[in-house]
Amino acid sequence: MKGKAAEADGSTHHPPASVPPHSNEQIGLLQRHPDQPPDSKVLKVVIIGAPNAGKSTLSNQLLGTKVFAVSKKVHTTRCRSLGVLTENDTQIILLDTPGLTTHSKVKRHHLDKSLLVDPWLSVKEADLMVVMVDVSDRWMRSRLDYEVLKCLAQHPHIPAVLVLNKVDLMKSKDRLLDVTAQLTGGVVNGRRIQVRPVIKPPSQQGWPHFKDVFMLSSVDREDVETLKTYFIVNAKPGSWLYHSEVLTDQSPEEICTSIIREKLLEYLPQEVPYSMTQSVELWQDGENGQLDISVKLYAIKESHMVRSPTHF
Ligand SMILES: Nc1nc2c(ncn2[C@@H]2O[C@H](COP(=O)(O)OP(=O)(O)O)[C@@H](O)[C@H]2O)c(=O)[nH]1
Numbered sequence: 515m516k517g518k519a520a521e522a523d524g525s526t527h528h529p530p531a532s533v534p535p536h537s538n539e540q541i542g543l544l545q546r547h548p549d550q551p552p553d554s555k556v557l558k559v560v561i562i563g564a565p566n567a568g569k570s571t572l573s574n575q576l577l578g579t580k581v582f583a584v585s586k587k588v589h590t591t592r593c594r595s596l597g598v599l600t601e602n603d604t605q606i607i608l609l610d611t612p613g614l615t616t617h618s619k620v621k622r623h624h625l626d627k628s629l630l631v632d633p634w635l636s637v638k639e640a641d642l643m644v645v646m647v648d649v650s651d652r653w654m655r656s657r658l659d660y661e662v663l664k665c666l667a668q669h670p671h672i673p674a675v676l677v678l679n680k681v682d683l684m685k686s687k688d689r690l691l692d693v694t695a696q697l698t699g700g701v702v703n704g705r706r707i708q709v710r711p712v713i714k715p716p717s718q719q720g721w722p723h724f725k726d727v728f729m730l731s732s733v734d735r736e737d738v739e740t741l742k743t744y745f746i747v748n749a750k751p752g753s754w755l756y757h758s759e760v761l762t763d764q765s766p767e768e769i770c771t772s773i774i775r776e777k778l779l780e781y782l783p784q785e786v787p788y789s790m791t792q793s794v795e796l797w798q799d800g801e802n803g804q805l806d807i808s809v810k811l812y813a814i815k816e817s818h819m820v821r822s823p824t825h826f
């Protein structure tokens with residue numbers, strides 16, 4: 515029998531959240547009433563930042579499973595999707611955003627126009643904004659992206675924290691303090707931070723209203739655990755949005771499609787994967803429950819068809 519088990523220490527263990535192999539089961543799961551305890555807490559977190567900052571990597575690590583595609587190339591995440599993390603009496607809703615897209619980028623990278631749907635639509639509903647910056651990128655770490663700043667300025671009532679990601683790639687860690695001073699304008703949680711004099715004057719492109727700053731590596735389990743604890747501590751009393759067995763709102767087909775796309779982006783040259791489409795079918799083997807996946811890839815150009823299979 516499935517159910518929750520109350521432990522001696524008062525914590526509650528939910529059955530592990532997962533994605534059922536059939537989309538109709540997933541829809542059924544998404545429609546189930548949240549199995550929340552009387553003292554339930556909730557926190558809706560939106561992770562924003564430039565493409566490649568590590569937003570999807572962080573979400574996957576927080577969820578403990580890969581549900582979002584990750585790539586070095588931009589625009590792996592095509593639309594907004596969410597992940598659900600339920601622990602004891604608390605539910606954290608993670609909104610993974612596609613990053614920043616402008617008309618010029620859509621044109622340049624031959625992208626799907628649907629990416630132009632306001633990427634910040636979900637921000638309005640969030641209880642906490644996590645701004646991610648890739649500190650291994652000299653350019654990105656020197657200033658906050660204009661679109662990110664705009665988003666922060668438009669939602670001043672939503673608490674925001676700064677996450678300096680990919681610290682594992684940074685050779686001299688003491689640079690992190692300068693980066694923090696730069697990106698926060700030298701102010702965190704209303705207080706002027708103590709840093710040694712910065713050689714350059716603090717940039718005008720920082721945000722002086724961050725509540726906290728985290729320096730971490732999304733690929734490090736312990737680092738991510740610190741952030742998860744922060745979310746749990748900051749969750750507010752309120753109703754859960756989903757049943758505790760829900761892991762994401764994506765269908766199993768959507769997860770397959772986006773992860774295959776991630777591989778196409780990784781292995782195929784330049785613009786080829788951007789013009790490819792897929793049709794995915796999933797079915798479960800009756801005998802041993804094995805999941806079979808059939809994928810059809812459609813290429814626009816004849817040359818892409820000849821070229822593609824040789825890369826796998
Ligand atoms: N070394 C290192 N690589 C990371 C870290 N976080 C993300 N990445 C890599 O950065 C790239 C972009 O990550 P992704 O999560 O797709 O970024 P998104 O566009 O913001 O969702 C991928 O190749 C990740 O493996 C990190 O903390 N350290």
Ligand SMILES: [Mg+2]
Nearest residue numbers: 569570590591
């Ligand atoms: Mg992403």
